[in-house]
Amino acid sequence: MSRERVVVGVDVGTTSMKAAAFALDGRSLGEASVVTPWNVGAGGETDLDVERLTRDFIDLVTELVETTGTQPIGIGITGMAETGVVVDEHGAARHRAFAWFDQRGAAELDDLPPNLRDAFAGTTGLALKAECSLSKLLWLQAQGFTINTGDVWLNAQEFLGFRLTGTRATEPSLASRTALWDQDGRPWTQALDLIGASQDFIPPFVGAGTSLGVVGDGCPESMQGAVVTVTGHDHLVAAIGSGAVGSNQLFNSCGTADVLVRSVPWVIDADSRAQLVAGGLSVGRHALSGHTAVLGATRFGLVMERVMAMLGVNDHAERSRLVNAWQNEGSGKDVVSVSEPGGWVNEVRISLHDTCSPDEVVAAAIDYGIQSMRGCLETLTSVTGPSDQVIAGGGWAQLDGVLRAKGGLLAGLSRSAVTQPGVRGAAAFAGIAAGITDEELTRELARHVQPPGQHPLQQQKETVS
Structure with a gap:
């Protein structure tokens, strides 16, 4: 046979x-x-x-x-x-x-x-x-x-x-x-x-x-x-595997490292490369021939993992419930704040300013991730212009609340079904x-x-x- x-x-x-x-x-x-x-x-x-x-x-x-x-x-x-x-x-x-x-x-x-x-x-x-x-x-x-x-x-x-x-x-x-x-x-x-x-x-x-x-x-x-x-x-290959194969597309890999991958069909000049690097991004050849890839990373996923671990939440259904409770930016900032010390330290700091619920802690973590992504995205689009399509993939993208929160920044965001x-x-x-x-x-x-x-x-x- x-x-x-x-x-x-x-x-x-x-x-x-x-x-x-x-x-x-x-x-x-x-x-x-x-x-x-x-x-x-x-x-x-x-x-x-x-x-x-x-x-x-x-x-x-x-x-x-x-x-x-x-x-x-x-x-x-x-x-x-x-x-x-x-x-x-x-x-x-x-x-x-x-x-x-x-x-x-x-x-x-x-x-x-x-x-x-x-x-x-x-x-x-x-x-x-x-x-x-x-x-x-x-x-x-x-x-x-x-x-x-x-x-x-x-x-x-x-x-x-x-x-x-x-x-x-x-x-x-x-x-x-x-x-x-x-x-x-x-x-x-x-x-x-x-x-x-x-x-x-x-x-x-x-x-x-x-x-x-x-x-x-x-x-x-x-x-x-x-x-x-x-x-x-x-x-870059994950972006392609998720369906982001065309020019001027943006892929958001929603794992522990939350990565934005933007493809453009031209070589970005040296001054613009320096500008992007100064804003925390990197620039290089794409796996797609004739394309440049711009990568930006935040620790959105890491922050979410640490917060969920602190709360003792490992069950997918409960994680989904907590994330879906997020309504809009700022919903938890009065009682809790999330920060990182910077540098090469995978540390997340949670500051509780008053009595708060798990929903509010998770909301503050989502807010922090959105704020980090906003700065990265603003630097990116200042050089490349807006993307034609945005696709998200990875573990955190499977939660509707995360996709909804990111959708306020990434217009037309869709979820890839590829695991x-x-x-x-x-x-x-x-x-x-x-x-x-x-x-x-x-x-x-x-x-x-x-x-x-x-x-x-x-x-x-x-x-x-």
Whole structure:
């Protein structure tokens, strides 16, 4: 009996690595997940072994296709940005991959020459913070690490693609989070000079939906022959998976991190990039070819999680009741206020000024989230103009009260019904890489990407043995 052909999307996330198999008509046929294998040091230093990550990835996909009895024709890989490794000319990772939130390199980044500090935001579209890959490379350099001829930088998803196909390549939206790339369309040579690297340190760009090659015979038979594509930064791919695939659309990912993703079909100039960064946003290439993505994040979801935990409310129905009791901004501010200390501290402060009810505490938390989002949105629209459509997805978007509260800021807000948008978006790109452009899963996305193709610089296969 022949197996049903599917495309697999994999999201390499901070907490877990999730995979799902999709029929070409868009049906989800099964899911699987595994905990991301971080090692946490005594001082909070967090990193992982990319070879272990590769083994877990292969085991995860193999488990998924065996459990569902399917045959993958394409595998799309998305996930967290700013986590990667230096790979030598023989294909070996030269160090462990630092978590994006690991603060190693913060001091070295603070010591950047004034000309690089001044140019940083406008050039990279990023804030001068330790999350970027440059920070980790500066820290390695301070420990005596040197970049050799033939070395390249691969983000975690790109390393997985390399291990599966033997192709070294850079996906543009991931490159945008490294601080090694000038958003005007070239390597940032000043940053590369600082770490002793040439422009060859960044492999050729290969966009989402373009095949890096096929899974070779070093992997389990059930995976062999599937085309592989690296689909980019998870927030952007989740926007696509939720249906925000067109130009001038805004996606609101309503998770613990509450993220606004705005796509525009042009390159934002350096002065505007600096303006957006100063307002707390970031700018880079979108997973959609020819588009720029502007990202803004608040801690709306984190605040809501902390407040609900404080109140001892874990039941969905009770959370929904409390949120739905919100009427309008300011309904709880006379008796309770919510704040954060700022900086890199996941702390939420609740101040009770008088006797108050759980409804009023939750209302104040929603107010705080709306106020945070308002400032982010005002900065965003001052550069990009208003969006044509707004789509919300993620856990908190499933509560009507949250959607209603946000609807006062985001005109025309609609809710996406997709529960795992990251893996769905990655799977859709995998279908396009496999040449499937006129099926339910891929048809809309295919209208917004370049025709599928094979990466032209594929070299000899260096697959997992």
